[in-house]
Amino acid sequence: MAPIYRREFLSKISLATVAISIPQFGFLQSGRGEEFVETETTLGKIKGARNDGVNVFKGIPYGGKVSGDRRFRRPAPLAKWTGVRDALEFGAPAIQSPRRNEPTPSEDCLFLNVWTPANDNKKRPVMFYSHGGGFVIGSGASAGQDGGNLARNFDVVVVQTNHRLGLLGFLYLDELGGEQYAGSRNMGVLDIAAGLKWVHENIAQFGGDPNNVMIFGESGGGAKTSCLYAMPEAAPYFNKASIESGPGVRMLSKETAAKTTAMLLKELNISRNNWKKLLEVPTADLLAMQAKLPFVPPFQERNSKRGTMQGRLGGFGPVVDGIVLPTHPFDPGAPAISKDKPLLVGWNEDEYTFFAWERKDTESFKMDFDGLQKKLEPQYGQDTQTVIEAYRKASPDATAPDIFVAISSITMMGLGSIDIAEKKTKQNGAPVYLYNFGYKSEKKIPGTDYAMGTPHAMDISFKFNNEIPPRDGSAPKESFFGGNRPERFVASHHFAELWTTFARTGKPAAKDVPAWPAYNLKDRPMMRIADKCEVINDRYSTELAMWRSIGKL
Missing domain, CATH: 3.40.50.1820 (Alpha/Beta hydrolase fold, catalytic domain)
Incomplete structure (x- = not known):
């Protein structure tokens, strides 16, 4: 299975009285x-x-x-x-x-x-x-x-x-x-x-x-x-x-976007001078052509320790044009235009299990540590052993599949979320609040005995408070990702109340949830959202030190 690059998921999923006069x-x-x-x-x-x-x-x-x-x-x-x-x-x-x-x-x-x-x-x-x-x-x-x-x-x-x-x-x-x-x-x-x-x-x-x-x-x-x-x-x-679960730190450059346009015109056999023929192409043909182009999301990724930016052709999404999008959203720093606007940012603990479900990946949950080494080498090369050792040190009881899910999840969504929180904090403007969604679903990834945990997209129904008992008192139906346990109703209420209070006041808070401090570079507090919420300081410290050492954060 090919590795999933940071934010590659963005191009691959489809997600779900009395009247007063x-x-x-x-x-x-x-x-x-x-x-x-x-x-x-x-x-x-x-x-x-x-x-x-x-x-x-x-x-x-x-x-x-x-x-x-x-x-x-x-x-x-x-x-x-x-x-x-x-x-x-x-x-x-x-x-x-x-x-x-x-x-x-x-x-x-x-x-x-x-x-x-x-x-x-x-x-x-x-x-x-x-x-x-x-x-x-x-x-x-x-x-x-x-x-x-x-x-x-x-x-x-x-x-x-x-x-x-x-x-x-x-x-x-x-x-x-x-x-x-x-x-x-x-x-x-x-x-x-x-x-x-x-x-x-x-x-x-x-x-x-x-x-x-x-x-x-x-x-x-x-x-x-x-x-x-x-x-x-x-x-x-x-x-x-x-x-x-979608940290847009960087978007595409004009140069790479122009090359993608040239690629499309070539595939359609349209010359640059006759580009207006694009206005006549049926939408079904454009959709088919879109699927034929390299299916990679528009973003730019740091190139390991060298810290350079590398663009990747294909895909469609926002471009840093200097006008509509004057700069990358969060590179080199948080946008000055929103300095005084409070921000929430975070991700789900087990993002990768969604993609295992979507890709019908069962092999990742059978491997041992030798298999883990081989699976990660195409993406991390000479740093592979360093990555694995950091995760085994941080979680000595974790299995090889546990570590694979943890690595895949944090590199997809977590590193960008933390990058955004740190840059927003350094701006010395409005506060930023960092979170992990961690309520665990007991549903198994099909074809395995491995639980979904907190997969990508599971937070949607929770934060919209759509994980609630039926209003007519009938038996609850199983949640698509969230499973059957009644604790999910509590987790959903916490999530929704935190978000609606933030919408109302600019500071997330909820009954029966600890006070959520703004992120800072000393304690690095993170709220773990579940049926029992908790604030965890400097979470993933061992792992993040390693990611910084190899230039991924």
């Missing part, structure tokens, strides 16, 4: 007994549905046409509408393979969804989530990230967007297309910034505070959040952020 909205009853709610937006009136104490508005357009002559460009302006527009069904996700229980993907995909306890001008904190799936797949309608329980149980407003992905959202044409195509390689994150602007202009009508907005995201959504944290166009519209 006030002037801004009113409830309606359908002939079937459904309860609807209407509210105003800057473009016209919309109708959503009220479900168990939460108003839900789906498929609200926040940007216009991005197909045809608008492909690879800023969206066309949206026209105001008359009458009442239904916001009862999710909008189309970006072009990708069809998604179960969602609309057919479409090039025109700029829609957002809102969950709110009430449209009552209460000025609740707003939690604006960017979905995972790298920069190539995903949607704001995935079931595991349903915002209803966060809104219902913690009195917040939740917003999620669909936005352009892959080749259509991140193809670098700035040097070919001129002013009309400026920022083309960053259209996907510019779409998200446009969604944030919509929130600023409209969220008060949904009971949210436009001046108290938290951006957050997991996996690819964490990398998107990293970019937003460094983007001037997004800066006026949020106050705090959380980067979860």
Whole structure:
């Protein structure tokens, strides 16, 4: 099995009352007994549905046409509408393979969804989530990230967007297309910034505070959040952020992005002078071509002890263009533009077990230490023994598979998260809080006797408080990753309360959870989130000293 490079996961996964009458909205009853709610937006009136104490508005357009002559460009302006527009069904996700229980993907995909306890001008904190799936797949309608329980149980407003992905959202044409195509390689994150602007202009009508907005995201959504944290166009519209299992320290250079564009044109047999033929290529053909290109996420990685930067061709995602994304999000330091914005950052303890499940990797859980040496050598070369010895010293009772999972997990998500926490701390601005999610699922990786533990993406349903007992008192169903143990409900409540309190105040806190100190370079505190939460100082000290010694941190 080929090694999974740091953040390579970003391109490979697809992840999941009584009505009050006030002037801004009113409830309606359908002939079937459904309860609807209407509210105003800057473009016209919309109708959503009220479900168990939460108003839900789906498929609200926040940007216009991005197909045809608008492909690879800023969206066309949206026209105001008359009458009442239904916001009862999710909008189309970006072009990708069809998604179960969602609309057919479409090039025109700029829609957002809102969950709110009430449209009552209460000025609740707003939690604006960017979905995972790298920069190539995903949607704001995935079931595991349903915002209803966060809104219902913690009195917040939740917003999620669909936005352009892959080749259509991140193809670098700035040097070919001129002013009309400026920022083309960053259209996907510019779409998200446009969604944030919509929130600023409209969220008060949904009971949210436009001046108290938290951006957050997991996996690819964490990398998107990293970019937003460094983007001037997004800066006026949020106050705090959380980067979860997707530390976007560095993005792609213009030079490497231009080479990827040249590679695409060659594959399509289109000359540079005729690049506008890209506007005529059917989306299905573009999607097929995207899959043919080297399937590597756009990022730059430090080249071991030499500390140089190395770009890797292929993949589609944000580029450091000096304008939309002026610098790498967290290299050489934390972005000055967000110096005063509090930050959460962290990862799951057993990230790799997700990829074992996804890749049907069973061999990694049968190997001994000789096998571990052979498995790691292609990635770590002469440093392999140093890496293994550090982990055996730190965890003397760990098996070879245990150590493989630990190494793979921290190099995917942990080292970048710690790098971000350290750089944010050195900035001497707003605080940063470092976490590990550690609740252990007893579910086994198929074909093995090895438990999933805390795999990549398991945190989604936990932080959205979607790990709760059924409200009707029936027996709980097994969680997809989280397993059957009832302790998962406690862990989910802790996670959700920590995040919603951070959204409200800028400092994470929860009942029955120890005080969470901001990260500092002396004690290096980390919150381990589970059914029993604890603060651990200088966690992974032996392992991190080794990673620093070989130039990986």
